[in-house]
Structure formats: C-alpha cells, structure tokens
Amino acid sequence: MSLLELRGVTRRFGGLAAVSDITAHVDTGELVGLIGPNGAGKTTLFNLLTGVYAPSEGAVLFDGKDTRGLRPCRIAALGIARTFQNIRLFRELTALQNVKVAVNLRARSSLFSAMVDTMAQRADDARLDGLARECLTAMGLEQVADTRSCDLPYGLQRRLEISRALATRPRLLLLDEPAAGMNPFEKQDLMQLIRTIQTTFDVTVLLIEHDMKVVMGICERIYVLDYGQLIAEGAPAEIRANPKVIAAYLGEETD
C-alpha cells in the first residue's frame, strides 16, 4: 500500500481550479519529485496534503487514512511534515528553539508540569533537547544552534526549515523548493544532504523543485504538473523525453 495516495483531488478557488483531478501516490521510502512551471499548483497541492486547504473533491489518504477535516497540527502528528517555499521560521527564536517547537510534538509532560517545573518535566525537556540537537546536527547546523533564526544566512535558513520539519519525526517529508535561491553548487550539496537524511531518518520525501537538472539527479520518480493538471509521471529519463513536459516548459513548437 502507498504511504500517500491522492484520489482525484481537486481544489477550486472560485471559478479557478488550482489543481484538478490529481491521482497520484508516493510509496514508502521513495524520493519523488513534483515539478511544473510557475503557478502550476504545486504549492497548492502541498497545502492540500498538509490540511491548510481541504480538497473540493477527491480524497487524500495518508497510510490508508483519509485526512479530510484534520487540522494541520493533527496531520503533522500523523507524520507529514513540510517546509515552506517562502521561509517561515520563527524569526525571533534561535535555531535550536525553532527545532524544539517541532520536537514538542513528542513531549510527554503536561502544561501543569511545565508551569510548576516538576522533576519529570526537566527530564522530558532534557530528552527533547537531545532530539532537537540531533535534528540540527543532521543538517549541519550545530554551530549556529544559538543564533537567532532571522540572523542566519539564507542558505542556512532553508536548512533549518528542513531540520525543523525533521524534528516532528515525519514519515513523509514535503519539501517546497528547498534549493530555491541557491547557486548550482549549493543545490547539489543540498540534494546530497536530502539523500542522506532520507536514509538516516528513514523518511519518504516528496519535493517540489523548479530546477529540472537538480530534480532529475536525485528523484526516482517525477510528477509533472501544469495548469493544475498532472501531465506526466515517470522516471527522470522518461520525463526528460516527454513531449508534453517539454511543451509545458518551453512552449509548443510552431512551424
């Protein structure tokens, strides 16, 4: 059974169908790419998966369970974590604190014990601190743990977003243009890193990326979205040769 399954998912905003009738799946352990030109509906699809929007039609199944009506925090608890295209860190908090917010999903203590500062609370906090640092280290951020996230350089902010998403211990990690704004070398680096965390954290990855070259390099399977519709699916080589995909990116040939 697929970890994530989309059955005819449609989302309309007024008269506009931002994504329409998408049927797709992501299997456990895969690294799947989602590409498409600007405005194709990639981020909308992510928002549908994480419960920010509810689908107008169709269903999203995570591990066989329909996620309809679940709030984003519940979906995060189920095991879907995401990063944001336009970085959404908790700006005033340090890198470590950012990760700790996400790691709190695994807290065992209650609000009461937090307020009266019990022994169990301290032990639990120490445990969470360790988990959070692990996630920072995985993304190579241990040096900047105590830097305010808004003071971090752009590339590290992107990494911190991934680190924070990992802290929820997801089974499915959604990365929304993780390499946006990076130069080709940085992009290659990041893609390698994503490969690594995929195995070390035992996580399935679905990632949006504009840069075809980058995405072709690491993804096992690729979905192509254009004007809200799925126009192609397949291995990188197939996608590269697909005339529909070429048309979507470069336009149709006219003679």
Add this chain to the structure above:
Amino acid sequence: MRWLALRTVTVVGCIAALAVVSKLLSANLDTYVFLVVIQCGVAMTLAGSLNLINGITGQFSIGHAGFYAVGAYVGAAWTVLWQPIAVRYLPLLHLGTPLGDTLTLLIAIVVGAAAAAVAGVVVGLPSLRLRGDYLAIVTLGFGEVIRVVILNIDAVGGARGLTGIPTLVGSGDLAFFWVFGLVVAVVALSRNLMRTTRGLTWLAVREDEIAADAMGVDTTRVKVTAFVVGSAFAGVAGVLYAHYFTSISPDVFGMDMSIIITTMVVLGGTGSVSGSLLAAIVLTALPEFLRFMQDYRMVIFSTMLVVVMLTRPQGMFGHGEISFATFRRLLGRRRAGGAKP
C-alpha cells in the same frame, strides 16, 4: 528528592519572606505610600498576566480589565452575598478569626479565578478566527460588555458599586503578603513555562501561526490556554483588590483601565515578564509621585510615555529579560573592569 527539598525550601522561604516584609511594611510605611505599593502589586499581576496573552502568545487583547472585573465582582459577591449563607453550614468560615478569614479569602480567590477563566474561554474562542486588530476590537468590546452587565446587576450594587466588602487581608497588614504572593506566582509560572519546550510553542504561535500549526503545535489550544491562564490571574488580582479596598464600582474596570494594562505590556517590551512588571510599577507609581505638579501631572506623564516609545519602540526591555543572571553578569563585568590596573 533533592529537587523536592529545594522546592519546599524555596516555597516556604518565599512565604516567610513575604509575611515578614508584609508586617514590616504595614507597620512602618506611610499609609498613602503603602496604598501605592499595593496598587503597584495589583498592577504587576495584571501586566504579568496580560503578558502571557499579548506578549508571549501574541494575541492582541485589550480588554483585560474585563477579566479583572469578573474576578473582583464574583469574589466579592461570594464574600458579601454567599459566604453568610455558607457559614451557617460551615462554622469554620466565621469571619473575624484568622482561619475563617483566610478560608473565606481562599474560596473567594478560587471562585474569582474560575469565573475569570470561564470568561477567558469565552473571549479566547473568537481569537481562533480573529487576528490582530480584529481580535483587539472583540476584546475591547468584551471588556465594555462586562462593565455594562455589572452596571445593571442590582444585587452587586449596579452603578453605586459594591461596598462593605470585609477586609480579609488582616486590615491591611497581610495585604502585601497576598498581593505580592500573587505577583511571585505569575512570575514563577511565566518563567517556568518559558524554560520548557512547551513554552516555546507559545512563542511560536506569536512568531508564525501557520508554521507553528504545520509543526504540530495545536494553536487553538495554546491560544485558549493563554487566555484562560492570563484571565484567571487577572481575576485573582480583582479578588484581592476588592478585599483590600472594601468597595468596588464598575467605573474602576472601564476601558481606560484596559488601556493602561495594555500600555504596561507594550511599554515593558512585549513578551518580557520583567519588562511588564517594571512598566506596571512605573505606570502606577509615577502618576502618584507626580501629584506635586498638580494640573500638569497627566501632561508630564503622557509626555514621558511618548518619549519612551519614541526612543525605545520595542519597549523598555524588548524581548529580553532582566534576572539574577543579568545582575551577575553586570557584577562580573564590573569586577573584571576593576581588576585592570
């Protein structure tokens, strides 16, 4: 076990210290100055509790006087209206004995806090849908609704106010103990919370609600909890106010009170516990100490506010805190400086 021993020592030490200082101050301070000190304590609790909602969780609430009023009126109503009935069945509650007074006050605190907490849920729920200025208007409206409702309940005196509330704080000499005990409670609770990862989720709601939600933070629960805890403390402040000043009237809890409490939090630095406490002292004591200026008093007071906000728009302390560690650092720096030839 070491923790338990340490905690017991801290709590007992705090209570003992507060009791001693309370006796000393009420015996030695000028009645007027003592009154200002008590008012400062009440204001500190109000500012500290609003800081949980506005500063830490980032929900812009400007109707805090409403919760203060609910606590004051429900607590006073218990003591004036219901306690005389209860005492028939529970002779233990007889007023005039230290035990009876204390028990009655404790029950007043509990019912006042509970009533204010319920009001907190009522206001907290719309906060789930409303942000920023829209929420501010709702909370402001709530504060006014509470005031108008009280104004129209004859059982608690309506516009005349509720008078003849027995002083349950030992005719003043224990007022400091209760009021500042509450301040300590608010500070301890805020500080403890801010040290935990759970506290960080509250800050996360302030920083970016969408991201917090996506990271598994139940933003709904955080916001309602902040409102409930914050308003419960405001309610207890109201109970103590009522039982110290022995009379309360709706106009004490008007919109201007709400605005002043909000000003304390903003002036102190949103999110800074110590900042809001200091601002509470300044904003309560300064108008009193400026009385010698007579007609110009409020002019100078408001000018000072404007100047502070112009020079430190992030508030006196920004997001920072002043704590024992700060003093230690300052001391250390001075010592290091002194060591140089």
